[in-house]
Amino acid sequence: xxxxxxxxxxxxWLKRQPYVLFIVRELTSLFVGLYCLLLxxxxxxxxxxxxxxxxxxxxxxxxxxxxxHVVALIFTVYHSITWFNLTPKAIVIPFGEKRxxxxxxxxxxxxxxxxxxxxxxxxxxxx
Amino acid sequence: xxxxxxxxxxxxYRPEQEDVPSSQTYTVPFREDWVIxxxxxxxxxxxxxxxxxRWSCRMGVCxxxxxxxxxxxxxxxxxxxxxxxxxxxxxxxxxxxxVERDLITHMDDFMKKxxxxxxxxxxxxxxxxxxxxxxxxxxxxxxxxYKQYSMCINCMLCYAACPITALEPSFIGPAAIALAQRYNxxxxxxxxxxxxxxxxxxxxxxxxxxxxxxxxxxxxxVDPAGAIQRAKLNGTIDWFxxxxxxxxxxxx
Numbered sequence: 001x002x003x004x005x006x007x008x009x010x011x012x013w014l015k016r017q018p019y020v021l022f023i024v025r026e027l028t029s030l031f032v033g034l035y036c037l038l039l040x041x042x043x044x045x046x047x048x049x050x051x052x053x054x055x056x057x058x059x060x061x062x063x064x065x066x067x068x069h070v071v072a073l074i075f076t077v078y079h080s081i082t083w084f085n086l087t088p089k090a091i092v093i094p095f096g097e098k099r100x101x102x103x104x105x106x107x108x109x110x111x112x113x114x115x116x117x118x119x120x121x122x123x124x125x126x127x
Numbered sequence: 128x129x130x131x132x133x134x135x136x137x138x139x140y141r142p143e144q145e146d147v148p149s150s151q152t153y154t155v156p157f158r159e160d161w162v163i164x165x166x167x168x169x170x171x172x173x174x175x176x177x178x179x180x181r182w183s184c185r186m187g188v189c190x191x192x193x194x195x196x197x198x199x200x201x202x203x204x205x206x207x208x209x210x211x212x213x214x215x216x217x218x219x220x221x222x223x224x225x226v227e228r229d230l231i232t233h234m235d236d237f238m239k240k241x242x243x244x245x246x247x248x249x250x251x252x253x254x255x256x257x258x259x260x261x262x263x264x265x266x267x268x269x270x271x272x273y274k275q276y277s278m279c280i281n282c283m284l285c286y287a288a289c290p291i292t293a294l295e296p297s298f299i300g301p302a303a304i305a306l307a308q309r310y311n312x313x314x315x316x317x318x319x320x321x322x323x324x325x326x327x328x329x330x331x332x333x334x335x336x337x338x339x340x341x342x343x344x345x346x347x348x349v350d351p352a353g354a355i356q357r358a359k360l361n362g363t364i365d366w367f368x369x370x371x372x373x374x375x376x377x378x379x
Contacts, residue, residue, distance in 0.1 A: 002142035003225035003233050008293045015198060019290060022338045086337065090356035097268045 028079035035072040038065075084109040131157035133208060134215040135166060137178065140226050148226065151175075157212055164192055164203035167218075180230035187346055190282030194230050195219040200287035200344045221287035237283055240299045244307035244325055249318025269314040276309035276354055278347040285341035285351050291334055298334040299326065301341035301351030308354040311361075323362065332358045 013019040045056035059065060087109055088102035095101075132154050140148035153174055155166045164182055171178050182192040185204045192203040197217050208216070224232035256263065285301035286292045292300050307326050311319045326332050335355045342352040 001227065001233070003227060004140050004142070004146075004148060005225050006148075006222070012290055012293070018340050018343065019338065022336075022340075026336070086339070086356070089337075089339075089342075089350070089353040090360045092353075092357060094268070094272075097271055099271075 025079065025082045028075040028082075031072045031075035032079055034068070035076065038068075080113065084113070129157070131212070133157045133166070133212055135170065136215055136217045137170075137230070138217075138219040139178070139229050140220075141177070142228060152215075157208055159209055161208045162204055163194075163196060163201070163206045163208065163216065163218070166208060166216075167203060178230075179228045188280060190280030193221050193282045193284045193287065195222055195287060200284035202282060202284070202346050205346060221283055223287055223289070223293035224283070232283075234283065236296070237281075237286060237300070237302075240303045241281065241306060243299060244303050244310075244322055245318060246306045246310060248310065248313065248316050249321060250315075251317045254317065263315040265314055272314070273309050273312040276305045276312070276349055279305060279309075279349045279351075280347055282346065284344045284346065285349075288338075288340040288344040290338060290340075291336060295330075295334055297330040299330055301335075301355065302349075304332055304335075304358060305349055305351040305354035308358055311358075323365065326358055327362050327365075332362060335359075 009015075013023045042056055042060065045052045085106055088105040091105050093100040093105065133156075135153045135155055136150050137153065138148050139151045153170045155169050158165070162185075164185055167178070167180055167182075171180075180192070180194065180203075182204065183189040184191070187202055187205045190202075193200055194203055195201075195218070196203070196206055197211070198219075200221055203218075218230065220226045220230045220232050224234065224237070227233050279302055281302060283302065289298075289301055291298050304326055307322045310316050311322055332355050335352075337352060337356065339352045342350045345351065
């Protein structure tokens with residue numbers, strides 16, 4: 001039998017909107033990673049003494065780094081929301097004869113998000 | 128009756144006369160109550176008897192008539208012309224499968240993958256009930272646990288929607304993993320460990336990057352993406368159990 005194998009194009013993900021959104025969701029992890037790296041470098045400089053940390057603070061206040069924070073924040077929010085909304089796919093909790101409705105499983109992530117953000121905000125304002 | 132028409136651009140592959148598929152355009156009458164399968168049958172009966180495609184039940188049960196409609200995998204028996212009129216409809220064989228002829232794909236590899244997850248009830252050696260003792264009873268809750276995954280009609284739309292099955296042909300794919308889950312979650316079954324070994328391998332669940340389109344295109348709401356994510360979670364719990372509870376948990 002003479003079969004025809006259709007080649008997969010490199011730009012396959014541009015063919016349909018759901019694939020584009022998938023790739024965007026994957027790309028957001030780059031910014032999440034980049035921000036984590038920045039945070040680690042900041043903590044490292046803190047360990048290197050006051051002079052090093054002051055230098056780091058000046059670096060963090062520079063325009064490009066603030067811009068990077070804003071971009072990272074937007075992508076992290078997109079990353080978090082898309083993943084939170086997908087959690088009911090992985091977590092199924094029996095509820096009576098059926099399962100706990102999706103909104104409770106996805107919703108619990110948002111509740112935890114708000115509480116943890118509140119704690120972080122309180123810590124920043126307090127100290 | 129009216130004289131409205133629609134353009135059908137169909138990808139043709141006739142292995143005896145061409146090495147690469149080519150497009151052919153047909154003009155078909157537009158009817159409010161026609162599905163794409165009706166239009167394909169019209170082409171075959173009235174215009175071009177050489178056009179080849181699969182179909183059988185024409186009611187969304189047999190899973191034979193899946194094709195790409197404007198780049199989206201669909202059952203031709205459940206997709207209405209009126210949703211596309213007056214635009215042209217482009218029909219291609221399902222993505223990610225080798226093509227035998229026109230819209231007919233080669234599904235040997237898919238059948239092997241389905242079989243590989245042991246989609247039947249497995250009982251432990253010596254624990255099978257004799258027939259005279261009757262059936263294994265289930266509560267509605269136990270039935271509900273796997274029923275959704277048992278609705279699969281093997282139409283392969285989920286494979287065509289999944290970019291990973293095209294990029295990594297060894298990936299066992301959405302329907303096969305959903306089918307493994309269907310048996311894993313069946314209270315009558317004891318074969319989970321055997322199946323886990325297969326779906327936890329490199330070509331199993333970890334190939335899935337959760338694009339999620341398999342569940343979107345599924346005509347029976349099986350939700351294979353959900354089945355795969357649940358399997359990932361269960362597999363991860365197994366992995367931790369084998370360290371924490373070496374005797375009880377995990378895959379042996």
